[in-house]
Amino acid sequence: MDRRPLPIGRGDNLLRDLSVHADNIRRYALRMGEVQGQGYIGQALGIADVLAVAYCHALKLRPSEPEWEGRDRFLLSHGHYGIAFYAALIEAGIIPEKELETYGCDGSRLPMSGMASYTPGMEISGGSLGQGLVIAVGMALGLRQKNNPAFVYNSMSDGELDEGSTWEAAMSAAHHGLSNLIALVDVNRQQADGTSVNILGFEPLHEKFAAFGWFVQRVDGNDLSAVLAAFDAAREHAEPRPRVIIFDTKMGKGVPFLEEREKNHFIRVDADEWQKAIAVLDAKGAVQ
Amino acid sequence: MNVNVSTGKPRLTTSAMIASIAEAGQRTKAAPFGHALCKVAEERADIVGMTADLSKYTDLHIFAQAHPERFFQMGMAEQLLMGAAGGMAKEGFVPFATTYAVFASRRAYDFIHQVIAEEHLDVKIACALPGLTTGYGPSHQATEDIAIMRGIPGMTIVDPCDAHEIEQIVPAIAAHKGPVYMRLLRGQVPLVLDEYDYVFELGKAKLIRDGRDVLIVSSGLMTMRALEVAKAMAGGDADVAVLHVPTIKPLDERTIVREASRGGRLVVVAENHTVVGGLGEAVAGALLRAGQAPKFRQVALPDAFLAAGALPTLHDRYGISTTAMVASLKAWLA
Known part of the structure; x- marks a missing residue:
């Protein structure tokens, strides 16, 4: 089965199952963070719901055949989100769970910043921020040229909105009417030097993308039903325009003591807190 | 033709977007x-x-x-x-x-x-x-x-x-x-190289003409200049060989080292590029690594922000025109 690779539920159960997938992604990310004693765990917890919907519902993919020609392409422009992305790949069955123990270690297929040649299912070498969307434009043009109906998803951070190339791509995608391109922007309002709004203001973001000619949705990125509806609407939208979903997310989501922690590009996590965080998720799962 | 009103001579203009490097009468x-x-x-x-x-x-x-x-x-x-x-x-x-x-x-x-x-x-x-x-x-x-x-x-x-x-x-x-x-x-x-029965091979340097006194190692339009220099000096000034290196990376070090270490010739690397980091330094590195140190000179653009103006004027000023190269070679050979 090409879409929905995992045995998840239908109808009423879909949201509940996606919630389980999202928390599994959080657990895997926390375990990887523990391996290195650090990592972009705040971002990973924040975007886990989006990745769960992407990898356990929206994307067409074959877990055993990551380079299948018919797959939807998912570009990780913000390479430092590798920790979250690998967790999603594990949850989708593309890489084995055991491999998370190698995260960031010598010889691992899971380097701290995502690179195409290292990891199955990793489409690009991101990390030089602002490059994913221009690559996505080229891939979307290429797919259209060969009549391949796959979508290109470009996952990016709000910090990447600072880069001029992002807006070159935004203008180009609309100019070429790339309806097979879906940009996913994680607005967690945190950049390396502080709060995004104080670094380089990008609001009003909905209006900006709309003015560039995109079909825009802005949703709470930690509200699974909203995320699910936005993905479905982005795919099904009829107009020949590129699509963007702006996700307002909360760093550390799902682990209250990390949600409340002072916000930084790197959230501080003490050595004993990785397991504590996993225990919080386990307790939540037990209640469900 | 654009003529300077006061002198009556053709005016050299800054051709930019429509630039052709061909000289008058050239094929x-x-x-x-x-x-x-x-x-x-x-x-x-x-x-x-x-x-x-x-x-x-x-x-x-x-x-x-x-x-x-x-x-x-x-x-x-x-x-x-x-x-x-x-x-x-x-x-x-x-x-x-x-x-x-x-x-x-x-x-x-x-x-x-x-x-x-x-x-x-x-x-x-x-x-x-x-x-x-x-x-x-x-x-x-x-x-x-x-x-x-x-x-x-x-x-x-x-x-x-x-x-x-x-x-x-x-x-x-x-x-x-x-x-x-x-x-x-x-x-x-x-059109120049058709007269020499030249065949391009990716990664290969080709000896376009041989000569006893000087070996010019060149790429791009500077090979055209090198061949003009060789003709201009053939009257008795010097016998000039031209090794054309169209592939700059990967560099055909074997051919370059072989030719540069043959016959004690003056080796001149000619490039339409700054002296920094181009063919000249690549050739110098290859020669040194091979234990060869022939007499070595570079025809290249200076490490500077260059002037605006007419191309022939600039090529003369920065030493990459045929005339300027002949003058340089004569001075180096003297």
């Missing part, structure tokens, strides 16, 4: 890159053309007219051009992406480095106005493009001499797997 061929690409594209459906608002000034408009469905106008956005060319290559196409050498090498460098080269993607970057081929000043003079591109692992760099070579290089780099940076001569491009 030329029109838009060899565009026509060669069309020819390859007729045989290969995976070839596409992309540009950043410079199709007319890179001869890609010939391809755009012949294959409009395979031509992608990306606008004046070089980062997008290179990133999207990478994306297109990831989907199985072989893009020829064109702009000016300054914009590819300086503005889009990280996109070439990370998107294209790091994944060894099949993108051919063809750039007009390489080195000093416009009088517009530093904004358009790509005097350091080779130095910049040489730093990228796995990047193949070619610097063709004339139309005859461009016609052969285009199918060769289309067949080559991996990223290529090509210095492009456009418009009415001189």
Whole structure:
């Protein structure tokens, strides 16, 4: 089965199952963070719901055949989100769970910043921020040229909105009417030097993308039903325009003591807190 | 003709966008890159053309007219051009992406480095106005493009001499797997090497003519100059050999070292590029690594921001015109 690779539920159960997938992604990310004693765990917890919907519902993919020609392409422009992305790949069955123990270690297929040649299912070498969307434009043009109906998803951070190339791509995608391109922007309002709004203001973001000619949705990125509806609407939208979903997310989501922690590009996590965080998720799962 | 009113002499003008390096009376061929690409594209459906608002000034408009469905106008956005060319290559196409050498090498460098080269993607970057081929000043003079591109692992760099070579290089780099940076001569491009029965081979330096006193190692349009220098000095000044090195990376070190260490000749590396990081330093490094230290000189542009003006004036001033080279060689041989 090409879409929905995992045995998840239908109808009423879909949201509940996606919630389980999202928390599994959080657990895997926390375990990887523990391996290195650090990592972009705040971002990973924040975007886990989006990745769960992407990898356990929206994307067409074959877990055993990551380079299948018919797959939807998912570009990780913000390479430092590798920790979250690998967790999603594990949850989708593309890489084995055991491999998370190698995260960031010598010889691992899971380097701290995502690179195409290292990891199955990793489409690009991101990390030089602002490059994913221009690559996505080229891939979307290429797919259209060969009549391949796959979508290109470009996952990016709000910090990447600072880069001029992002807006070159935004203008180009609309100019070429790339309806097979879906940009996913994680607005967690945190950049390396502080709060995004104080670094380089990008609001009003909905209006900006709309003015560039995109079909825009802005949703709470930690509200699974909203995320699910936005993905479905982005795919099904009829107009020949590129699509963007702006996700307002909360760093550390799902682990209250990390949600409340002072916000930084790197959230501080003490050595004993990785397991504590996993225990919080386990307790939540037990209640469900 | 544009004439200076006060002197009555032809006025030398700053030809920029319409630049042709051909001299009056020289045999030329029109838009060899565009026509060669069309020819390859007729045989290969995976070839596409992309540009950043410079199709007319890179001869890609010939391809755009012949294959409009395979031509992608990306606008004046070089980062997008290179990133999207990478994306297109990831989907199985072989893009020829064109702009000016300054914009590819300086503005889009990280996109070439990370998107294209790091994944060894099949993108051919063809750039007009390489080195000093416009009088517009530093904004358009790509005097350091080779130095910049040489730093990228796995990047193949070619610097063709004339139309005859461009016609052969285009199918060769289309067949080559991996990223290529090509210095492009456009418009009415001189025809020189056909007289020497020259055949281009990717990665190979070729001895175009032999000589006892001097070996000029050159690439691009400087090989044309070197051959003119050799003719000019043949009357008794010096017997000049010319080794043409159209592939700057990977460098044919074996042939270069063999020729440079033969017969105790003065070795002169001639390049349309700054003295920093181009063919001259590449050859010097190869010779030293091989334990060879012939008498060595460089004909190259100075490490400076160059002036604006008419191209012949600038080539004279910076020592890469035939006249200036003959003077340099005579001084070195004296």
